[in-house]
Amino acid sequence: MSLLNNMLWYLDLRTVLLCVVVLLVLRWFLGRPKNLPPGPWGFPLIGSVPAIIREVRRGVEPHDLFMRYAAKFGPVFRLQILNKTVVVLNDYTSVKEAFQHPQLNDRPKLLFTKLFRSEGVGMASGEKWIELRRFCLTVLRSFGVGKTSFEEKIGTEAEELMKEMSAFNGKPFDPKPLLSNAVSNVICSVIFGKRYEYADGEFKNLLSMLGENVKLFGSGGAMLFFPALRYLPFMSTDKLESNMEAIRLFLTRIIDNHRAIFDLDNLDDFIDAYLMELKAGAKHVHLTEHSFTGTVGNLFGAGTETTGTTLQWALLYMAVYPEIQQRVQAEIDAVVGRNRLPRMADKPELNFTRAVIWEVQRMTIIAPLGVAHAAASDTQFHGFVIPKGALLVPNLWAVAHDPKVWSDPNKFQPERFLNDxxxxxxxxxxxxxxxxxxxxxxxxxxxxxxxxxxxxxxxxFTFKKPDDSPPLTLKGRGGFTNSPRVFNICAAKRD
Known part of the structure; x- marks a missing residue:
C-alpha cells in the first residue's frame, strides 16, 4: 500500500509540474503584446539565451551577432532573454529617436544596484534620476568640470603621467595601470578632493578590481542587465561580488572621513556638496543616503574606465600606424612648437589630431552595447509596440560601423573627419x-x-612596438567594455 501511495504521489507531482510548464509556455506565447518588433525565434522561458551563449563561446561578440540579426530583421529587432523583452537598436536614427523619447529613458534593475546596495544617478529612473543628474551636473560645473579653467588640473596630471613614462627610458611597459591611475586622478580630484600617487598599492589594487569587474560582467555586460544570469551553473560571480564589496567599502570609508570633518564653509569636492544637501533636508527629495554611495561610485567608475581605455587604444593605434603618428606630431609641432605643451586654445588648429582621436573612438567604441534603457510604459516606436519594462539596447558598435554612413568602416582612416x-x-x-x-x-x-x-x-613621445614582441593586435577583449588585449609599448622621448 505504501508503495502504491508513493507511486500515486510521484504521478501527481509529475502532473503538477507538467501543468505548471504548460501554463508558463501558454503565458509565454499568449501573454506577449501584439505588434512587437521582429526577431529570431527563442525557446519558451529562456528565449534566445542558448543561441547567444553558443555564438559567444564560438568567439562571436554580441554586437557582431546583433549586426547579423539586424541584417535579417531590420535595424530595430527583438530578442527574448529569460522573461525580458529586449529591443536592440542598430542604427543612428533608431538610437537617437528612442533615447530622446521621454517614455524610453528608465533604467532596468541592474546588478550594480543590488551588489552596491545603493541606487546611483546612472541606475535611477524617473524623478529620482532627473534630480540626481541635475544635481551632479550642477556640482561638477561648479568645480570647473568641462570648462576651460579645468584644463590646468588635467594638464598637471598629464605631466605627472609623462614623468612616469619617462622613467622607463624607452623600455617596454604596460600603459594600462598608468593611464587608469592618471585618468582616475582627474575625477578623484573632483569627487574626493585628492589624487593618488602611482605607487599607491591600495589604489592600484582598486583600479585593478574595477577593470576586472568590466570583464566579469560578461560579453556586452550581460550579467549587469540580466542579474538572473549569475545563477546559471557556468557563471562564476564570487570574484565579482567580492570586488564590488571592496570598492563599496573603499568609497564608504572616504564618505565617512568627509562626514567626520565636514565644514559647511569649506566645500572642497563633490562629496562635501552632497553632504551639504543631506544636511539641508527636504530641498532635494531624492538626494538621500541610499543614493549617496552609488552616485559616487557611478562617477568614479565612469570617469576612470572609459577614458583610460580610449587612451590605451589611442597609443596602440599610434604604434600600429606610425605614419599617422608622424602626421599628428608634425601638426602639433607646426601649431604648438617645441618650447611649450599644447593647450585647449590650440585645439581649433589641430585638425588632424582631433580627427585621429575621433577615428580611434569610432573604431573601438568602448561600450559597444552602451547602457540599456527600459520602457516606462507601453510605447509606440517605429510602428512597433515597445512593452512596459522592455530593455532597449543601443548597438553603438553597429552605428559606428554602418557602411551606409562610413565608407570602408573597418579601415582606420582619420581623413574621413576632414573636409575639403x-x-x-x-x-x-x-x-x-x-x-x-x-x-x-x-x-x-x-x-x-x-x-x-x-x-x-x-x-x-614617439610610441613604438617593443623590438622583441610579437605583432600588436587591434582585436579587443570581450566584456562590458571593449578594451585592448594586454600589450607593452615603448615611449621614446622626442627632442
Missing amino acids: KGEAVQAEELIPFSVGRRSCIGEHLAKMELFIFFSFFLHQ
Whole structure:
C-alpha cells in the first residue's frame, strides 16, 4: 500500500509540474503584446539565451551577432532573454529617436544596484534620476568640470603621467595601470578632493578590481542587465561580488572621513556638496543616503574606465600606424612648437589630431552595447509596440560601423573627419558617449581629457612596438567594455 501511495504521489507531482510548464509556455506565447518588433525565434522561458551563449563561446561578440540579426530583421529587432523583452537598436536614427523619447529613458534593475546596495544617478529612473543628474551636473560645473579653467588640473596630471613614462627610458611597459591611475586622478580630484600617487598599492589594487569587474560582467555586460544570469551553473560571480564589496567599502570609508570633518564653509569636492544637501533636508527629495554611495561610485567608475581605455587604444593605434603618428606630431609641432605643451586654445588648429582621436573612438567604441534603457510604459516606436519594462539596447558598435554612413568602416582612416579644406568636422553619427537625455554625464570632461592627454603624449613621445614582441593586435577583449588585449609599448622621448 505504501508503495502504491508513493507511486500515486510521484504521478501527481509529475502532473503538477507538467501543468505548471504548460501554463508558463501558454503565458509565454499568449501573454506577449501584439505588434512587437521582429526577431529570431527563442525557446519558451529562456528565449534566445542558448543561441547567444553558443555564438559567444564560438568567439562571436554580441554586437557582431546583433549586426547579423539586424541584417535579417531590420535595424530595430527583438530578442527574448529569460522573461525580458529586449529591443536592440542598430542604427543612428533608431538610437537617437528612442533615447530622446521621454517614455524610453528608465533604467532596468541592474546588478550594480543590488551588489552596491545603493541606487546611483546612472541606475535611477524617473524623478529620482532627473534630480540626481541635475544635481551632479550642477556640482561638477561648479568645480570647473568641462570648462576651460579645468584644463590646468588635467594638464598637471598629464605631466605627472609623462614623468612616469619617462622613467622607463624607452623600455617596454604596460600603459594600462598608468593611464587608469592618471585618468582616475582627474575625477578623484573632483569627487574626493585628492589624487593618488602611482605607487599607491591600495589604489592600484582598486583600479585593478574595477577593470576586472568590466570583464566579469560578461560579453556586452550581460550579467549587469540580466542579474538572473549569475545563477546559471557556468557563471562564476564570487570574484565579482567580492570586488564590488571592496570598492563599496573603499568609497564608504572616504564618505565617512568627509562626514567626520565636514565644514559647511569649506566645500572642497563633490562629496562635501552632497553632504551639504543631506544636511539641508527636504530641498532635494531624492538626494538621500541610499543614493549617496552609488552616485559616487557611478562617477568614479565612469570617469576612470572609459577614458583610460580610449587612451590605451589611442597609443596602440599610434604604434600600429606610425605614419599617422608622424602626421599628428608634425601638426602639433607646426601649431604648438617645441618650447611649450599644447593647450585647449590650440585645439581649433589641430585638425588632424582631433580627427585621429575621433577615428580611434569610432573604431573601438568602448561600450559597444552602451547602457540599456527600459520602457516606462507601453510605447509606440517605429510602428512597433515597445512593452512596459522592455530593455532597449543601443548597438553603438553597429552605428559606428554602418557602411551606409562610413565608407570602408573597418579601415582606420582619420581623413574621413576632414573636409575639403582640411578642417576637422565631427559627424553627428559618432556617438561614443551615447545620445539623448541619458548620454554620458562626463562627456565634456572626457573630451577635454582625451585631447589634452593625447596631444601631450604625441608632443613628448614617439610610441613604438617593443623590438622583441610579437605583432600588436587591434582585436579587443570581450566584456562590458571593449578594451585592448594586454600589450607593452615603448615611449621614446622626442627632442
